[in-house]
Amino acid sequence: MRVALCAAFAVCAVTAVLPGAASARPAIEPMGGAAGSAGSAGSRVAGVERISVAAGGTQADGNSADASITPDGRRVVFSSSATNLIPGGAAGGERVFVRDRQTGQNSRMGTYDPLNPPVISGNGGYVAYPIQWVNNVRVRQYQVSTGGTASANCLAHSCNQPSLSADGSSLALVVFFRQPSPGQRVELHDGDGTSRTVAALGHTRSSLPSLSGDGRSLAYQDGQAEDVFVWNRTGDTTSGPIEGPAKAATLVQLSDDGSKVVYLSGADTYVHDTASGTAQLVTNVRGVAIDPTGRYLLYAPQGTTGPSSLTLRDLQTGTDETVSAQPASAGTDAVSSGGREVVFHSTADDIVPGDTNGVSDVFVRSFA
Template sequence: MRTALGAAAAVCTVTAVLPGAAVAQAASVADGGGAGVERISVAADGTQADDNSAGASITPDGSRVVFSSSATNLTPDGTTGGDRVYVRDQRTGQTRQTGQLRPLQAPVISGDGAYVAYPVQWVNDVRIRQYQVSTGATASLNCSAYSCNQPSLSGDGGYVAHVVFSPRQPSFGQRIEVQNRSTGADQTVAAFGHTYPSRPSISGDGRYVAYQDGKTEDVFVWDRTVGTASGPIEGPSAKASLVQLSDDGSKVVYLSGSDTYVHDVRSGTARLVPNARGLAIDPTGRYLLYAPQDTTGPSLTLLDLWTDTDETVSDRPATAGAGAVGAGGRDVVFQSTADDLVPGDTNGKSDVFVRHFS
C-alpha cells in the first residue's frame, strides 16, 4: 500500500517533502518473483546461514546481490574464520564465495554484476581487491605503494573511484582517485591534508564522482569530462555528509542535521526530506530509501520522489547501506536480526533480505 505525503513546500531552492506514516506490512517470502520479502543469505539448497550476514548491495536489475558473512555453510567450500564476501545470483539461486580474504568494509558490485571490489589487509597496508564474479580472477589496484580503500565501481567495473592514503600530501592525508581498470591510469579528483572519510561515489558511466571533505563537512561533485568540481553543493552555511550518487549521475543524497537532501546535479536545487536519515537512492534517482527519525514507525521506508508516496520496506528493526535499491525501486536489499520476516528463520543471526515490490 502506498501512503500519500503532504503537499511539498518550496523554500528558496529547497523543496520540503514530509514523510508520511507508511502502513504496508512486510510480506512473507516472495512467490514467483512477486511482492514480498525473500531471505538471500542462504545456501543453494535454501539452508540458512549459520552466522551473521550483512553489508549488502544489489545490481540495478536486481539479478545479483553481494554481501559479507561469517557463515561457513553458504557454499560447499565455505571458508572458516571471519567474514567473507558472497554473491547471490537471483536468477539461478546460486551463492558463490568471491575471494578468500576478509573484507575491511562492505563489498561493492558493478552495475552489470560482473565485478566485486572491497578493501583487505595487505601486510602493513590496505589494498582494494577487485574480482570478476564469473571466473574469480583478481586484480589489485595500484595504490602507489600506499593504503587505499572506500571503493566505488562504475556500471561495467571499468572505473574504480577510491581513496589513497599517502604521506606525500602537505601533511599525512589522502587523495581521491579514479583508476581505469584497463590501462591502470589514475586521475586525481581531490586531495586533502587529513584522513577523515571521503566516501567517493561514482556514476555508472564513470563521468561523475561525488565525495565529501569529512573535515569541513562539505559535499562536492567532480565532472571527469571537464575536470572540474561543483560545490559545496549544500551551500556555505550548512554541514553535510555524503550518502550516495545515483547511478545515472543525476542526484546526490546527503545528510545535514536530522534531515536528508536530494540534490539535482543539473538544476543545482535540492529537495528536503525532513526528519529522515537517507540510506540509498535507486539508479534512476527517483526512489530514496530512508530510515525515519521517528522510531515508532517502520525502520526502513522507500520514498517515490515523483509522486510523494511511501512504501514500507521493513516494519521490523533493519538497516541498509548505499547500493541497496534496484532500478525503479523494485528491489531493496537490507539486513535484519528479526526472525519473523520469512518463515523458518531460526538461526538467531543477522540475515540479508530483499524486499520485492510488484
C-alpha cells in the first residue's frame, strides 16, 4: 500500500504560499461590509444568493446547512429542517433538498434524516447520504429528476461517508464490520453492480474517501496512522503516504479532476499534485474545500473549528477573495469550477437583505 509517489517526501518540492501574497485579481468587499471598507477601491463586487428559500423566495422556517454545489454551479444540495421549502412539505425532521438555481425550484430527496452531509454528483443527477436503518447505517442514492431511490447500499453491514463520481455511476463509501474484530473497508461500487475493496483498515477511525469525477482516482486516509493515500483504478494501484512518514495528515478532498489532494498537517494546508508529486504549502490556514480543477482553495483561519470567516485562494496567483466576513461554515464540494461560486451556511442576518428568520441559511457567493 505504501508505494511512494516520490522516492522520499524530502525530495518532493514544497512551495510556500503565504496568506499575504500579492494579489493579481482585485479584492472584493466582504459581505455585510460598509462602503469604503477593505477592497472597496477599484474592487469588483460579486453577488450573493440565499439558497434555502421556497420557490417564491419565501425564507425558510427552519435551519439549513451542509451544502454542496455542482461544478457548473447550477444545483445545490443541502439539509434542512424547514417545512416550507416545497409545497405541502412538512419536514417532521431534517430532510435533504436540491435547489436548481436556474429554475428556482426545490426538490426533496427522500424522507429520511441524513446522518452526515449529503453529496451530489457532478452532473447534478444523483444525491447520496447515509441514513439510520434499524441497527445499521445505509447509504441511499436518489435520482434528482424523479426523487426516486436509485440504490440502497450495505444491506448486511453499516456504511457511511459516500462520494459520487460526476455521472453518479460510481459510489465510494466506507463499510464497517464487527467480526472478527472492528474494522472498515473503503469500497468502490459501480453502476453495473460490481464493487471492489480499495483498502481494508483494522480500525474504525474516519477514512474520508474522496472520488474523482471520472471515478478513476480515490483519495482516503488511514485515520489511525494519520496517513493519506491515493488509489488509481488503472492497475488497481495505491500510492502513499503522500505526506511522508514523518507528517500526521488529515484528508480534506481530492479535486474533481483528480489532479490535487488537499490535506491538513499541523497548522498548515498542503495541496499535493498527483502528477508531479510536489506539494504546495498554504501556511497557517485550515483548508476546507477545493474547486473541481484544483486551482481554487477555500480556507478558514487556523485554530477555528466552528463558524469563521471564509476566503477563496487562487493557488496560481496567490490572490485571496473574501467569501464571508461573517462567521460561516462550508464543507467539501463547496466550490464550483473555476472558483465561480462558493456555497456556505451561516446564521448571520446581514448577508442578504430581509433575513429575519433567525436560523441558519444556505448561501451562494458568486464571483464575476
